[in-house]
Amino acid sequence: MTLTYILIFAAAAIPFMRLVPARGRPWGLLAGSVLAMGWLQSASEAAESTYLLPLATVILTIVVWWIVRPAAPEQPAPAEYRRDTWLALAITGAALAVIWLLAPYGDRPDLAALLPGAALAGVAAISASHLLGERVPDERLAAFQRLAALAIGMIVLLLLVIKWPALSQALGGWLHAEPQIGIASFVTWLGFSYIAFRLIGVLLDFRAGQLPAEGFSLRDMLVYTLFFPAFTAGPIDRAQRFIPELDQALPLDSFRLVEGTARIAIGVFKKFVVADSPALVAMSPALIDQTDGIPGLWLLVYLYALQIFFDFSGYSDVAIGLGRLYGITLPENFDRPYLQSNIQQFWNRWHITLSLWFRVYFFTPLSRALLRRHISPTLGVFVAQISTMLLIGLWHGVTWNFILWGLWHGLGLFLFKLWSDRTRMWYLNAAQRPRVRRAITVFGVLVTFHFVALGWVFFALPTPADSFEMLARLFGIRG
Amino acid sequence: MAGWDWLIKPGRPYNWRFAGRVLIKAALLFVAVNLVYALTQPLPRLSQITLYNTLLPGRLRLPFAEDSQAAYSVTLARIEGMFASHVISAGAPAGDEFRVVMLGDSSVWGWLLEPDETLSGCLNARELRTADDRRLVVYNLGYPVLDVLKDTMILEEALNYEPDAVVWVITLAGFYPDEQLFHPIVRENADRARSLIARYNLALDPAELPDEPNLWERTIIAQRRPLADLLRHQVYGFAWALTGIDHVDPKFDERPTENLLPGDDIFGRPRVAGGWTEDNLSIDALRAGLDLAEQAGVPVLLVNEPIYRSSGLNSDVRYNAYYPRWAFDSYRELMDTLAARDGWRYLDLWDAAPNDQFTDTSLHLTPAATCALAETLTPAILALAD
Numbered sequence: 001m002t003l004t005y006i007l008i009f010a011a012a013a014i015p016f017m018r019l020v021p022a023r024g025r026p027w028g029l030l031a032g033s034v035l036a037m038g039w040l041q042s043a044s045e046a047a048e049s050t051y052l053l054p055l056a057t058v059i060l061t062i063v064v065w066w067i068v069r070p071a072a073p074e075q076p077a078p079a080e081y082r083r084d085t086w087l088a089l090a091i092t093g094a095a096l097a098v099i100w101l102l103a104p105y106g107d108r109p110d111l112a113a114l115l116p117g118a119a120l121a122g123v124a125a126i127s128a129s130h131l132l133g134e135r136v137p138d139e140r141l142a143a144f145q146r147l148a149a150l151a152i153g154m155i156v157l158l159l160l161v162i163k164w165p166a167l168s169q170a171l172g173g174w175l176h177a178e179p180q181i182g183i184a185s186f187v188t189w190l191g192f193s194y195i196a197f198r199l200i201g202v203l204l205d206f207r208a209g210q211l212p213a214e215g216f217s218l219r220d221m222l223v224y225t226l227f228f229p230a231f232t233a234g235p236i237d238r239a240q241r242f243i244p245e246l247d248q249a250l251p252l253d254s255f256r257l258v259e260g261t262a263r264i265a266i267g268v269f270k271k272f273v274v275a276d277s278p279a280l281v282a283m284s285p286a287l288i289d290q291t292d293g294i295p296g297l298w299l300l301v302y303l304y305a306l307q308i309f310f311d312f313s314g315y316s317d318v319a320i321g322l323g324r325l326y327g328i329t330l331p332e333n334f335d336r337p338y339l340q341s342n343i344q345q346f347w348n349r350w351h352i353t354l355s356l357w358f359r360v361y362f363f364t365p366l367s368r369a370l371l372r373r374h375i376s377p378t379l380g381v382f383v384a385q386i387s388t389m390l391l392i393g394l395w396h397g398v399t400w401n402f403i404l405w406g407l408w409h410g411l412g413l414f415l416f417k418l419w420s421d422r423t424r425m426w427y428l429n430a431a432q433r434p435r436v437r438r439a440i441t442v443f444g445v446l447v448t449f450h451f452v453a454l455g456w457v458f459f460a461l462p463t464p465a466d467s468f469e470m471l472a473r474l475f476g477i478r479g
Numbered sequence: 480m481a482g483w484d485w486l487i488k489p490g491r492p493y494n495w496r497f498a499g500r501v502l503i504k505a506a507l508l509f510v511a512v513n514l515v516y517a518l519t520q521p522l523p524r525l526s527q528i529t530l531y532n533t534l535l536p537g538r539l540r541l542p543f544a545e546d547s548q549a550a551y552s553v554t555l556a557r558i559e560g561m562f563a564s565h566v567i568s569a570g571a572p573a574g575d576e577f578r579v580v581m582l583g584d585s586s587v588w589g590w591l592l593e594p595d596e597t598l599s600g601c602l603n604a605r606e607l608r609t610a611d612d613r614r615l616v617v618y619n620l621g622y623p624v625l626d627v628l629k630d631t632m633i634l635e636e637a638l639n640y641e642p643d644a645v646v647w648v649i650t651l652a653g654f655y656p657d658e659q660l661f662h663p664i665v666r667e668n669a670d671r672a673r674s675l676i677a678r679y680n681l682a683l684d685p686a687e688l689p690d691e692p693n694l695w696e697r698t699i700i701a702q703r704r705p706l707a708d709l710l711r712h713q714v715y716g717f718a719w720a721l722t723g724i725d726h727v728d729p730k731f732d733e734r735p736t737e738n739l740l741p742g743d744d745i746f747g748r749p750r751v752a753g754g755w756t757e758d759n760l761s762i763d764a765l766r767a768g769l770d771l772a773e774q775a776g777v778p779v780l781l782v783n784e785p786i787y788r789s790s791g792l793n794s795d796v797r798y799n800a801y802y803p804r805w806a807f808d809s810y811r812e813l814m815d816t817l818a819a820r821d822g823w824r825y826l827d828l829w830d831a832a833p834n835d836q837f838t839d840t841s842l843h844l845t846p847a848a849t850c851a852l853a854e855t856l857t858p859a860i861l862a863l864a865d
Contacts, residue, residue, distance in 0.1 A: 258493050258497070280718075281717045
């Protein structure tokens, strides 16, 4: 999201929130989010998919909504429910039509590329029209839960295709993506990492019976998935928290205006001034090759650590600030992670919503499952932590380096757990002495920061060979 | 976001009046800061605030980059900023230093050469000493543009850095009057160019320079690009310090062509009847520089740089793609005459480099040829100290 988008989104909030009546705001946010999705996609590297990928996103969301609709307390469904569903479909369809009409000629995919999307849209439309009048009867709930599992599998598969460079390249070719000079054609499905996790979260909650009994309307589900401030870089909110707030349609009072604007300003400063400056000289294979001396290499690592924090957290601030302006309180995503004294605390403060998502939907269920199988607690913790961090790594991209980055943190968390279990009493005693406690904290912050910073070597560089070479050079093992 | 609570959590509830006041104050502050900036024009002074020569090593040549990300450098607009990042700004000359500044085009700046492979780099590597046992330290103030007025502008600034001598490398293409006011370095420093034109009554039309910036053009908003470039230049300084790279160094894939196109024009300029004279070349811009140096008591050595001399097709009419024979011969004759008449220290090294030592153009030399040229120049430079 560039500065222009941010300014336009922020400026649009004031007339939108002041002029549109509370009842109409969620509808406005629906139309705005679909349009913003097309607009943002058109400016991305995958402009060739300006229409197709937003269309696919919408279809996927409708399918998920269709699966998780609540069991029907009454048949047929109330007229208001049917009307709202049709209205949501109409508004979304109209917004997609606008995207199609406004897509620059050269950016339009050819007909052959559109056919699968059109076929899917047809299926979704027929399904929706057939089922609009009837909610899921209780006796069919089990079947829908199986469908939810299937949908999760499909979304994970899609995520895999998008994140796996070879598969993504193949899909890009299939979409007839216009290859840029010297660059292989990849699919940039803008925001899909976040969309996928929102949808999977809803499906998992549905399977666990944790969605509210009254369910979500199609409109709310679409706005939750596509909410434009959080579209490209999160945070990953939970539907159960987001949607009630959307329905409350909070007004833009002076407090929210000042708070939201200040937060956007902070985010813009962090992203475009603080992060983008070290980005000019941050760790890259070329710069590493050209750099002489160990201190210089460490400087590159520190600069990258600063860049990635201010970049991610700046974007999160912008999203949270924009959310405030539009009446939605998005969750915090970063809270001084580099000032934490151990790796566990770091992960409680770094990309908080992603960590939380994995904790809720993967780590905790897996840990419980392992405990039920009477696996030794140490082995259970090891398996749960390593696999969770591996998945977090893979979420960033299916490459060996992200796997190594995940392993690095998984091992770090596991070792810290062993260490803290063995030193807890000693630490509690030391905590009685403020100076000792302070010294331990400072030492812990330094160690944690350096552990994380070294992990960025895997994150920033393209291959394991590059990363190990860099690590060796950092410690003077190789010249 | 506890760290930002002081900013986003109010001590007391906000109301619309408060929000309005904040907005108005912010707008007024924004306008006031821009107005003060526009009226004081601090860009030249801001350009001199730099991390170079303190936290970062100074650059060995003036910043110029076509690909900033790869060259770890930025083409700055203001001459003050260029000098601020240059190693010449590190301090006054040491007591035993014989400070020489070297002016010229891309061949002096060192196109396709690393910073220590340039003429000045080669001279410094020789660790020369003058007859009175001062260390010869040469500063590369070349800039990759063929424009003698630009050299004079740089020289005027360089004289603030206490040089003991100037080596000014020239070639015919730097003297075309219609190109003097064309290059960005001259246009971005139009105030300096205008001042030189007025003081020395140069045969150049100041109306061709950009107008004095109006109030809007002097605001921070309008000057955000040069301001951002200054900031980027500081950041790239870290990469410069780590790598010593300030220029993309591609391997040239085309050498100057042996077989030339027919015709005796200079890139469309027709043959000048009667050849070059002082009036149809910008010799007055050169004279202005020589006068500035003379007033400062600094001797100048003029050097006509080597060119590629084709022996292929149409070489009876042209030396190379740049120069038809009539033009270059006439220019050399003119420079010989003027040097003899006005007592200039002048070295004509037009054929001092073998043809196989030119890289991508008829003016750029390989590192080996550059250092050989430096060796050729050495006695004349050392003689400047006498």
